[in-house]
Amino acid sequence: MRDMLGREELIPVEKALQILFQHAPFQLPNEMLTPLEDAYGLVVSRDIISPEDLPGFGRSTVDGFAVRAADTFGATEGLPAYLKLVAEIAMGERPQCALHKGQCAKIATGGMLPEKADAVVMFEYSQRVEHDSIEVVRPVSPGENVIQAGEDATKGETILKRGHRLRPQDVGALAGVGLSEIWTYKKPRVAIIATGDEVVPAREPLRPGQVRDINSYTLAGLVSDAGGIAEKKGIFRDEYEIIKDTVRLSLMHSEIILITGGSSVGTKDVTARVINDVGSPGVLFHGVALKPGKPTIGGVAGSVPIFGLPGHPAAVHICFEVFVRPVLELQSGAGFDRFGRHRRTLRARVTRNIASSPGREEHIGVMIEDRNGEPWAVPMLGKSGLITTLTKADGTAIIPLTKSGVREGDYLEVILF
């Protein structure tokens, strides 16, 4: 976009994201009934209600003796409480009988409390005095060392909300309440379209002037890490009709479309024209105050977000993290990332001065180094087109829009790969 004087006008990253998200909700993938074994990493599409109490009975959380707490009140080392040992509770079984006043039963962690028992005395605070009785040297309060029936999850309670992405412990909890299949969203399909007259497939021999397709490989991995299904569409010439046809086809099968530049002069305009022509509202922003990644195009066709990403491998990576990942997260049916734009971040001090132009957000590949237990970010200086800058880096450090650089020792936010 250009201002009245014809100068290129760049919008800040936050503003670009905001414009993009004003067009949400985008098209969500369909739901499916998923076996619990296959649910890791998927997003829950309906609130999940616990079908039963967890645990289903009062359980001990320690190894010791189940007691009626009142029987232990006032017990001390000098004046212990004496209790009669009437049973040993077998794991996985219901205790045979209730506890009467002055009685106790040996119980292991996870064992089911007998009726009338309301607390457990740990072995450490008891002593066997005879075959069938014990001394308790410290009182327990009712409920101590016990998980009550339904304390973890109550029957009818919502245990996971729609939009939650299932982590290992969530799947464990669903197994715990006996759910063996659940409703989830399918993973969003992300079309990856490489363009560029100079770009050839990775396996082909190179002629002078040609380069191999790096971006499709990088993007496929990033998409899959972010919970999408990468669909590499191939490499296409920088021609309006060819790219438009490919994008049209992709619109029918994909929830997000990524077009990686083509770096020839006219390409960015071709991509923008295609995005405008395949559906409305079309291009939402073109040119971002971000380095690398300035020529990024963001748009929406119908309810499918489409991105025109720059051709530089390093820029593609950063644009993915900044723009595509949050959109993909939303397209997965998950809410916004609660940590904001970047999840895996680290605050680290920078090992040297870096100059930066105010008015653009700059992302610099860094290695993280441990110096006396504190993380330091070592900038990988090199041209932004170099791929190896990113293969050697542990993450990218961000120099905010408003800063004209950072000094050695300053704290920076680092997005970890």
Add this chain to the structure above:
Amino acid sequence: MRDMLGREELIPVEKALQILFQHAPFQLPNEMLTPLEDAYGLVVSRDIISPEDLPGFGRSTVDGFAVRAADTFGATEGLPAYLKLVAEIAMGERPQCALHKGQCAKIATGGMLPEKADAVVMFEYSQRVEHDSIEVVRPVSPGENVIQAGEDATKGETILKRGHRLRPQDVGALAGVGLSEIWTYKKPRVAIIATGDEVVPAREPLRPGQVRDINSYTLAGLVSDAGGIAEKKGIFRDEYEIIKDTVRLSLMHSEIILITGGSSVGTKDVTARVINDVGSPGVLFHGVALKPGKPTIGGVAGSVPIFGLPGHPAAVHICFEVFVRPVLELQSGAGFDRFGRHRRTLRARVTRNIASSPGREEHIGVMIEDRNGEPWAVPMLGKSGLITTLTKADGTAIIPLTKSGVREGDYLEVILF
């Protein structure tokens, strides 16, 4: 382990890990030749040498005019250098002829420099004066706006070292140098053995006193996230012979074995006896200054690490992160994690005072909350046996061994899930 007076002696986490790692190298999985498409997340088993220069030719990093830098020396707005435009370089093709003194060629980002050209003038610093000549208003130095042949990777250079886990950008770089298959380690197989007389499979109806197998589901997800192949062996009774036979069988097919407790009183001893009896050196530590996770057992049989993990779901999760993940990383053929024990960490301030016993490291489930742009950790207080504590949490905060608690506003290290 008990000291001379029979008191339980707990070893600090760092010491336990150190003892464990003294027995490395463990048994590595076999190598395989992997197509690049399938290599994401795998660990490289041999150094990878670049078979060619990347790029294979001098390339422009901007849109502009390829020049001989010396022709622009001294150029200013008032006294521009005049150059004759002799060619337009097509993307993906070798320029037809070399540049002579005073000549330039139009070039796009990624285009191949003509012979004798050594820099590129950006469009912004030039003006077309006639059909076939331009003015340059700012000098460029030799090499400016150019990536030299081999500048990104040189033929014969080691681009990735053995032990590197392949991230999306690494796979992209390998595509860039034309490698279509590479040697990697197979993923380590991790046997998951659930024990406990009270534990039943997730799909079965419960009788009083029984609970469902949560830990196998949680561990399978954690193993897979950490780059291993989870092999759920099933649920076994707390009996020495049964568990020993299962562990013996697993030793033949797995690179790591996890036994989750069984919480009945005798179980921990059964697990320890089994670990001692299936191979040497057997149990290396039994009881750790860690909460939750105190009863953790770590051992090695031959060259296979075996862990006895507690039965509490929350404890299992934390013991995995603390002990199993670093060992799994090593078993994958990757070196130690360069960020130390925990990779995805965040420094956050704690929202309330928490008491803790000095002499043990305490891990507390926390939610991360954004307060004026700063991350705060909200402790999820609840009994450590509760599963839902971890399903609601974003990570666990660590109270170090030496501290007797933290105050509101103190900084804590949080391991993000």
